[in-house]
Amino acid sequence: MKAIQFKNYGGPEVLEYVDLPNPTPGPNEVLVKIHAAALNAADWHIMRGTPYFMRLAFGLFKPKYTRLGCDLSGVVEAVGEEVTAFSVGDEVCGEVSGGEVGFGAFSEYLAVKSERLIHKPTKLSLEEAAALSLSAITAWQGLKKGGLKAGERILINGASGGVGTYVIQLAKALGAHVTAVCSTGKIDMVKQLGADDVIDYTQTDFVQQDKQYDMVFAVNGSKSIKDYKKVLKPQGRYIMCGGENRQLFEVMIFGGFYSKKGGQQFHPVIAKYSKSDLEAIKKLVEAGKVKPVIDRTYSLPDVAKAMAYLEEGHARGKIVLTIGA
């Protein structure tokens, strides 16, 4: 089979389109003929081995995991003898991030632990289903950690990319009032996804406005924890999943210091695969409340171009590799 492999850390040029032996499923694994795979920031972090502390887990000088790709969709080709939930021919999607399952969605076939898969939502194409898992789970777990409730007001900084487009839709599905922060060219898209208010960060700094929110979800951007403190209500919750270094590390180091019992809370969220969370998101997809937004698709041999585009940091929604016919 064809697959993407890399042997050294670096930019998209380290990605090789190679022939590898077809995998054989273990007893509780499902062999998936992959139709599509989505790109995630995790892929370029693993490819580059940055931030450097990641290398403690991913290989100090050379990558320990030489395959990329966390999100996939496809058709079941074979099942291991202990698998009861899936049959040959089923359309599935799922998530394979993490050392214990080993990545590898950028390939024609993958043997996937059955708990890492669900049946594809009927409302989605296989391309769309490939773009669902990791970003939507991150959005869902962040909203749960922030305890967002119906009627509350949430501000999403970085609302227009892979994770942000899910945060908007999931927050609306939870009944919240959504303020999305994005650049001028993405205003129409975030409104279509359900944002009630939009702040164009090229024109207005949301920190300078006199408005406060029950929850802030920092998906992208580079604001300081003090900036976010200003826009939170006295018992507001701040959840950070990404962005530039200051935004990323400040809350990890000082979040506990700034969080007060009965007062404002500042926490990071690190997504962890959960089949029940993915099934909950699937229900919202089937109810027509959530739909993946796909910016561009690339073919598997063009993965370097797709990664270069992802690294520019301006995707509107998800970037997908189409692999099987």
Ligand SMILES: NC(=O)c1ccc[n+]([C@@H]2O[C@H](COP(=O)([O-])OP(=O)(O)OC[C@H]3O[C@@H](n4cnc5c(N)ncnc54)[C@H](OP(=O)(O)O)[C@@H]3O)[C@@H](O)[C@H]2O)c1
């Ligand atoms: N914690 C976790 O478990 C977890 C899981 C998944 C992802 N992440 C992290 O979450 C972050 C977002 O991931 P993603 O997949 O959404 O990334 P992405 O798709 O690459 O995000 C691109 C979007 O971010 C917007 N953006 C860039 N700079 C911005 C700024 N200063 N202010 C507001 N918006 C800005 C861009 O809009 P413009 O082009 O209009 O600027 C673009 O639409 C990344 O840092 C990623 O590493 C964390």
